[in-house]
Amino acid sequence: MALQIFLTTGHYLCSMSKEIVVSGIRSTGHLHLGNYFGAIQNYVKMQDAYECYFFVADYHSLTTHPDPKDLKANVFHVLAENIASGLDPNKVALYAQSDIPEIPELYLMLNMMAYVGELEKVPTFKDKVRQQPDNVNAGLLTYPVLMTADILIQKAVKVPVGKDQEQHLEMARNFAQRFNSRYGDFFPEPQVFRFNNDAVKIMSLDGNGKMSKSENVNATIYLSDDDDIIKKKIMKAKTDAGPTEPNAVMPDYIQNLFLLMSLCSKPETVDIYRNNYNNCTIRYGDMKKQLAEDMAAFVHPIREHAWELQKDEALMRKILKEGAEKARIGASKTMAGARKLIGINYY
Numbered sequence: 001m002a003l004q005i006f007l008t009t010g011h012y013l014c015s016m017s018k019e020i021v022v023s024g025i026r027s028t029g030h031l032h033l034g035n036y037f038g039a040i041q042n043y044v045k046m047q048d049a050y051e052c053y054f055f056v057a058d059y060h061s062l063t064t065h066p067d068p069k070d071l072k073a074n075v076f077h078v079l080a081e082n083i084a085s086g087l088d089p090n091k092v093a094l095y096a097q098s099d100i101p102e103i104p105e106l107y108l109m110l111n112m113m114a115y116v117g118e119l120e121k122v123p124t125f126k127d128k129v130r131q132q133p134d135n136v137n138a139g140l141l142t143y144p145v146l147m148t149a150d151i152l153i154q155k156a157v158k159v160p161v162g163k164d165q166e167q168h169l170e171m172a173r174n175f176a177q178r179f180n181s182r183y184g185d186f187f188p189e190p191q192v193f194r195f196n197n198d199a200v201k202i203m204s205l206d207g208n209g210k211m212s213k214s215e216n217v218n219a220t221i222y223l224s225d226d227d228d229i230i231k232k233k234i235m236k237a238k239t240d241a242g243p244t245e246p247n248a249v250m251p252d253y254i255q256n257l258f259l260l261m262s263l264c265s266k267p268e269t270v271d272i273y274r275n276n277y278n279n280c281t282i283r284y285g286d287m288k289k290q291l292a293e294d295m296a297a298f299v300h301p302i303r304e305h306a307w308e309l310q311k312d313e314a315l316m317r318k319i320l321k322e323g324a325e326k327a328r329i330g331a332s333k334t335m336a337g338a339r340k341l342i343g344i345n346y347y
């Protein structure tokens with residue numbers, strides 16, 4: 001009987017152990033629909049199937065010397081927007097990077113194994129050198145090392161990131177390997193997590209590439225945009241004179257409007273405009289008016305919820321604190337193990 005109970009409990013524990021996912025959220029900039037549908041919705045889907053650690057990468061943001069007065073508001077803002085978008089602090093560990101002292105500690109150790117030559121070759125670093133030649137600080141150079149520490153501190157195996165971060169992940173695997181071959185097998189090699197292969201990719205409303213944080217703000221719909229702004233931006237979205245033959249192939253900027261409509265409007269509405277497109281009777285002005293209305297209605301509750309959360313500083317602090325407590329359980333274990341392997345265990 002006792003054995004039976006033991007086995008059942010054992011099995012229960014086994015099925016409870018989920019793969020570990022870590023990802024960092026930039027603390028600057030406002031979230032837009034591209035982030036919402038392309039990334040955050042995927043994070044939301046992961047919360048049940050994986051043991052997730054999502055953090056605001058506030059240390060990383062220091063590379064550009066943000067005004068100290070802005071830091072807290074930035075962190076609370078992205079935190080609130082992510083929660084309003086569906087991240088549940090009860091399901092995932094949601095924390096600030098700077099609340100986990102084990103991260104900079106591991107970063108220091110990993111820095112001893114990261115070579116200046118390889119760091120200088122990283123394309124994102126070279127971009128920064130070009131963009132901000134007057135501020136090529138050591139933090140910028142070692143950005144991939146800090147990112148590796150973020151990941152390895154939880155011994156994560158899966159890291160959901162965009163294409164622009166894949167090189168950083170490759171470096172994280174290299175650093176993990178290097179540590180393991182010097183000190184003994186300790187860190188798993190983290191892989192890029194393509195949770196949803198056909199992740200939604202939203203284009204900028206001006207038709208120039210993807211909806212991105214820093215480029216044309218008038219062609220980007222932010223979760224913080226109010227109804228009027230959303231309407232204005234949608235009405236200005238790029239269109240053309242319309243199709244001239246039935247069932248014509250859609251230019252990508254028109255496809256994008258249909259994609260947005262399929263995400264924010266009722267399926268019947270999308271069907272109507274698709275039919276109009278196919279029989280060349282579409283009036284883009286009408287379509288955009290409808291889309292603007294539906295999109296404003298879609299974003300409205302998220303914006304309001306984010307605003308409510310952000311204003312509630314006590315709640316924000318409680319969420320951060322509880323998230324850090326969860327994250328530090330694994331982090332302190334990892335650090336104790338790493339120190340021991342390196343030989344820093346004097347007591």
Ligand code: TRP
Nearest residue numbers: 022023024025057147150159161
């Ligand atoms: N560098 C990532 C970005 O710019 C953010 C980030 C920091 C991150 N640390 C991380 C992502 C660790 C994944 C894992 O988007």
